[in-house]
Amino acid sequence: MIKKLSNMDYKQDRERCGQYIKALEEERRKIHVFQRELPLCLDLVTQAIEACKRELPETATKNMYGQSECSEQTTREFRPVLEQFLTIKESLTSNEEEEFDDEHGNHDTDNDSEDKNMKSDWLKSVQLWNQPDPLLPKEEGSQEKMVDTVMKENESMKREFMANGGERRKREAEKDGGRKQRRCWSSQLHRRFLNALQHLGGPHVATPKQIRELMKVDGLTNDEVKSHLQKYRLHTRRPSQTVANNGNTQTQHLVVVKGLWLPQSDYSTGRITGGATASGTTATTGIYGAMAAPPLPRWPSHSSFRPSIIVEEKGSGSHSEEMVVRCSSPAMSSSTRNHYVKNI
DNA sequence: CCTCGAATAT
């Protein structure tokens, strides 16, 4: 009896696995166009396919694929495979840095190999520029949702791509009211921003122009960066005051990594400032203060600002090492700049 | 005249 049941289960699983593979392959085909931009996605999907196939070696395919409508949704329902994903999740996550670095390398080196640049360039523009509109990828869910997220990102990519058939956003005065088009800081853009910040030594030392140059994003203006930087600094600085009230007396250990402030582990974990300041949970959203618990692995509320901080280690030895400063007291702000970043 | 940062404006 039991045997029968398990047998059926097995069969079902196999069936689903087959469908899943189909869907994955379909997905991969679509993504392929963005191979350069989303190498990881491609890789991810590929790995998934392989893993899946491995799971059912013999009767790999032989059932009704008719309903291939299950592309991303399948992900959630399919346990076995998901587990595999979880396994590789880590490595992929860390890979992201590499990807970014690579990108940078390319840009920094100012490669002008036409062909290579042409395509990737405008594609990049599309990615970076395009207003993420409704479906901006919420960025990697810091945890297991990674896979899902990635998939979704693909989706949005595709849509973005189709949406504007490769058109570029046009700015310029255009004799209208004169007010510029709002620049939307997609997560990608923001990433570059953060990366630039790192290279420059932190939000307080980095200057808009430098940042813009490092970002190497076509069309990005100084003012835009300046504005973004201003916001970043505001969010970044000690969100001290505010919060307090409740039993929030837990001293938050903030950590400075190459000039970037982050909460001990996961950003967002609320920046409660211990002792000193204390009054009401102010406007700074409950997002900051309130929760000091596990939920909320995100930055200032929704959008962009993530702690995608990456501690880089250039050729070891060379200059500053990781430099991690613990600090539980606010103070140290703008005026204190330069000092803490320089060498240490 | 240019860049920056803070203050405002939208």
Add this chain to the structure above:
DNA sequence: AATATTCGAG
């Protein structure tokens, strides 16, 4: 809240 624009200082 997120951007844009303005303003005063180097």
